Amino acid sequence: MYTQSFSVPDNAGQKNVAAVPSTENPELMAAFDARIDADGRIEPQDWMPDAYRKTLVRQISQHAHSEIVGMLPEGNWISRAPSLKRKAILIAKVQDEGGHGLYLYSAAETLGTSRDQMLEGLHSGKAKYSSIFNYPTLNWADVGVIGWLVDGAAIMNQIPLCRCSYGPYSRAMVRVCKEESFHQRQGYEALLVMMQGTEAQRAMVQDAVNRLWWKCLAMFGPPDADSPNSAQGMRWGIKRISNDELRQKFVDATVPQAKVLGVTLPDPDLKWNEARQHYDYGQIDWQEFWNTVEGNGPCNKERLATRVKAHNDGQWVRDAALAYTRKQQQRAQKEAA
Amino acid sequence: MSAIQPSVAQDRSKQASAPVGGSAPNAVGSVGAPIEYILHLADNAVVLGQRNAEWCGHGPILEEDIAMGNVSLDYIGQARLLYQLAATRMGGDATEDKLAYFRDETQFRNYTLLELPHNGPLVGYAVSDRDYATTVVRNFLYGALMVLVWDALEKSPDADLAAIAAKSLKEARYHLHHAADWLVRFGDGTDESHQRAQAAVDHLFPYTEEFWTPSVAEDAAVAAGAGVDVCSLRAAWDAIVNETLSEATLVRPQVRGYVPEGKHGRHSEHLGYLLGEMQGLARAHPGATW
Ligand SMILES: [Fe+2]
Ligand SMILES: [Fe+2]
Numbered sequence: 053m054y055t056q057s058f059s060v061p062d063n064a065g066q067k068n069v070a071a072v073p074s075t076e077n078p079e080l081m082a083a084f085d086a087r088i089d090a091d092g093r094i095e096p097q098d099w100m101p102d103a104y105r106k107t108l109v110r111q112i113s114q115h116a117h118s119e120i121v122g123m124l125p126e127g128n129w130i131s132r133a134p135s136l137k138r139k140a141i142l143i144a145k146v147q148d149e150g151g152h153g154l155y156l157y158s159a160a161e162t163l164g165t166s167r168d169q170m171l172e173g174l175h176s177g178k179a180k181y182s183s184i185f186n187y188p189t190l191n192w193a194d195v196g197v198i199g200w201l202v203d204g205a206a207i208m209n210q211i212p213l214c215r216c217s218y219g220p221y222s223r224a225m226v227r228v229c230k231e232e233s234f235h236q237r238q239g240y241e242a243l244l245v246m247m248q249g250t251e252a253q254r255a256m257v258q259d260a261v262n263r264l265w266w267k268c269l270a271m272f273g274p275p276d277a278d279s280p281n282s283a284q285g286m287r288w289g290i291k292r293i294s295n296d297e298l299r300q301k302f303v304d305a306t307v308p309q310a311k312v313l314g315v316t317l318p319d320p321d322l323k324w325n326e327a328r329q330h331y332d333y334g335q336i337d338w339q340e341f342w343n344t345v346e347g348n349g350p351c352n353k354e355r356l357a358t359r360v361k362a363h364n365d366g367q368w369v370r371d372a373a374l375a376y377t378r379k380q381q382q383r384a385q386k387e388a389a
Numbered sequence: 390m391s392a393i394q395p396s397v398a399q400d401r402s403k404q405a406s407a408p409v410g411g412s413a414p415n416a417v418g419s420v421g422a423p424i425e426y427i428l429h430l431a432d433n434a435v436v437l438g439q440r441n442a443e444w445c446g447h448g449p450i451l452e453e454d455i456a457m458g459n460v461s462l463d464y465i466g467q468a469r470l471l472y473q474l475a476a477t478r479m480g481g482d483a484t485e486d487k488l489a490y491f492r493d494e495t496q497f498r499n500y501t502l503l504e505l506p507h508n509g510p511l512v513g514y515a516v517s518d519r520d521y522a523t524t525v526v527r528n529f530l531y532g533a534l535m536v537l538v539w540d541a542l543e544k545s546p547d548a549d550l551a552a553i554a555a556k557s558l559k560e561a562r563y564h565l566h567h568a569a570d571w572l573v574r575f576g577d578g579t580d581e582s583h584q585r586a587q588a589a590v591d592h593l594f595p596y597t598e599e600f601w602t603p604s605v606a607e608d609a610a611v612a613a614g615a616g617v618d619v620c621s622l623r624a625a626w627d628a629i630v631n632e633t634l635s636e637a638t639l640v641r642p643q644v645r646g647y648v649p650e651g652k653h654g655r656h657s658e659h660l661g662y663l664l665g666e667m668q669g670l671a672r673a674h675p676g677a678t679w
Contacts, residue, residue, distance in 0.1 A: 132667065132669060132670045134490075134670045134679045135679040136485055144458075146445050147462070150446075154451055157451075192679075248678075252674060362447040365519075368581050368585070370449060370450055371578070372574050376573070376577055
């Protein structure tokens with residue numbers, strides 16, 4: 053699953069960086085621009101402007117961090133899954149998200165940044181990840197709703213990235229999107245079964261939707277008017293469709309699904325606009341969104357501290373693997389000598 | 390897999406939550422393993438699957454987080470097939486989830502080894518950081534047993550059980566390989582990893598004594614011609630274990646004294662917590678479909 057974060061700078065909150073000064077070699081820059089304009093792919097060995105590289109590393113690593121942190125809210129329900137089938141599905145899903153993190157770290161490494169450097173960014177709190185994962189998963193239906201809405205929003209965000217200008221990222225996205233679609237269908241199916249079940253099960257689904265709906269809308273990032281990073285991203289073919297357009301597509305696709313499911317989306321302003329041929333929706337609470345992005349949401353500290361603890365607790369395991377490999381190499385050298 | 394005929398255990402359907410032994414033929418002229426024996430295999434798988442899944446999102450390195458998720462997924466998958474087989478043979482309203490979620494601690498027939506938390510010896514309500522060496526050593530000791538058990542059961546005349554064994558054998562080989570690889574790295578890695586691995590071996594080895602004391606269900610399975618004489622596997626298990634421990638520069642401890650009895654339904658203090666967590670939601674909504 054994914055992240056609002058294309059347009060969220062790592063360090064600052066709402067304050068965005070100024071446009072990139074062009075100090076690059078003009079000939080190389082012209083060739084790069086021409087390739088972008090022709091909708092061609094940039095590959096790791098190709099020349100690219102520094103700002104493009106930096107933006108990509110930031111975006112891909114935020115995306116990777118989101119996959120890894122995103123394992124935690126759903127992992128919270130593995131031990132309590134109410135049937136063995138759902139337990140197996142959930143383990144497989146959380147594992148897939150770990151796999152997405154892996155491809156994405158690898159894609160970012162092709163830009164010359166190591167996984168350790170990226171993890172250091174996450175663990176020190178410098179790098180962002182999708183804010184959707186800073187909310188608690190409070191009942192079993194959260195698992196289904198995350199699949200349906202969060203993976204669903206991720207797909208909306210990521211389908212355009214399958215055509216992103218950076219080759220390794222676009223290829224990773226093709227594979228990730230296939231799996232996210234599968235997650236979305238599984239999540240929706242689990243909710244359908246619950247909605248056909250007992251009163252208590254239906255109440256769980258509605259409660260989860262009530263808590264997560266607005267957070268999912270915010271996943272697409274700030275309104276276009278407040279997203280200067282988006283303009284640069286569009287220019288570079290890193291971002292293809294604006295935040296507001298994606299958000300609208302998501303709302304339009306989700307309303308009929310909610311009807312079939314029999315849940316109410318918690319927005320009194322949500323209604324079909326015949327003139328626009330889209331659903332209108334209410335005001336997103338951006339103050340709350342930025343609070344959470346800046347680290348002051350309900351679960352930011354728990355999520356981050358848990359990642360840091362896993363990493364620190366695993367240090368001796370990684371050290372052992374490294375020490376053993378070195379010993380093996382030394383033994384091989386001795387034998388060869 | 391051969392068709393399963395209506396179970397002879399129909400009259401016990403009301404006792405789905407308290408299965409007793411008994412066998413049901415799965416095809417004319419073939420031999421059925423006792424239900425209690427199938428449940429022993431299923432409980433082993435679900436309990437260790439549940440334990441290993443606790444690492445999801447907390448693994449020492451991302452690749453290993455994913456690998457341990459795989460191991461866990463295999464165990465849950467094995468448990469499902471085995472519970473389904475048991476439920477079919479029990480008939481009535483028995484289902485895989487009733488067997489996994491609505492049986493109590495004393496009805497679980499898993500080895501005590503598999504229910505222990507991922508840390509050294511501590512009482513049931515103690516809290517500790519998880520220790521990957523404990524996880525790896527347990528997966529190794531149990532994996533070494535299960536490659537032998539599934540290999541034998543693959544040839545069982547109980548065709549349904551044999552089919553599950555064939556699938557599980559492939560998985561068990563991977564589990565053993567994975568655990569042995571890490572055990573050697575730990576034993577022959579750093580001072581800290583060596584010390585942790587040896588401590589885990591010392592802690593867990595005594596629990597393996599339970600492997601070699603056949604239960605009534607295991608004896609019944611052998612008598613029915615559908616099981617495996619566990620004691621006959623001991624030499625092969627010793628060979629696997631001794632070879633890997635030696636490569637890992639670890640010492641096999643002397644074991645004497647108490648022999649755990651989980652497979653008889655007499656467990657450690659830890660299983661109650663594990664089942665409480667695993668079964669709580671399902672039991673809060675009896676009759677619900679998920
Ligand atoms: Fe996903
Ligand atoms: Fe994902």
